[in-house]
Amino acid sequence: MSPSWMSRSRGKTDELDAPLNASEKRSYLSRQSKTFWMLLVAGIFLLIIAIGLGIGLGVGLSGGSSGDDSGGGGGGGGSSTPIPPNNNTNVTAGEYWKPAPGTSWQIVLQTPPTDTSLNVSVYDIDLFDNNASTISTLQAQNRKVICYFSAGSYEPNRPDSSNFTKSDYGKELKGWPGEHWLNTNSTNVRAIMSARLALASSKGCDGVDPDNVDGYDNDSGFSLSPTTAVDFLSFLAIGAHSYNMSIGLKNAGAIVNATVDFLQWEVNEQCVQYEECDLFQPFIEAGKPVFHIEYPDSAPSISSSARNSVCDDDEAHGFSTVLKEMDLNDWMEDC
Known part of the structure; x- marks a missing residue:
């Protein structure tokens, strides 16, 4: 019972003008007692309903957000609220590479790749750390290159980092000192990303791999959501496709269904470890690859049982799975 209700009850009693005899007092007190208990029961009933609604709303609002804030691998970020597909026809316009499920691949981000003898069709390499010559050499070997x-x-430490303003970036990514979440709704941030797409095109990249688009699933310091992430990826896709480059989704399981129609692949980290590979199956069902990475603790020395636990995972069926060390050097073992 709230204190404000109790004070209003006392105030009503104080407003009586005439004195009452004993019989009237008993009758009045009886009526007051009945009224009191009726209001008490009604108040408790309403309180129970309010608590039930509050719990239900709380579960609905918090469902599907891990708050992982890892900034690294993993964390598909499933959502209980489906995001509708993007209906912007401009987002798929253009001629660009469209890889098929099961396409073999390698990813090397620590340094430019030094061992290109692997029999794979795709290399995913860093945009800034590799020059046009490295990309053209890989393409001459009949490989596609994702930047x-x-x-x-x-x-x-990126060459264009001075172009960001302090208002563009917020909280630090946990485990990545000096790296901060960006406000992907910022006009300046988007201008910088447009310049990066132009750089990728000038170097001859066949596609781009934009990382950390799941700020909505982390403590970024900004009001980001799955909907703003889909809008940002639509912006990036229109830009990439205008340069005849493909573009994929990185992790971000909550927005798979909203982006699978206009993105050409998924790059996922650790969905077997986090038991969420089912989130990314829509790409396979749409005839698009899932480039999948797991980081076994014992890498590069992997037991057959550890390898089989990854490669035989039912939910990762059809994925292009590779086993890597966390620093994403040249070492790789595939399934």
């Missing part, structure tokens, strides 16, 4: 950059975080 990686972080679209959703500020990295202080």
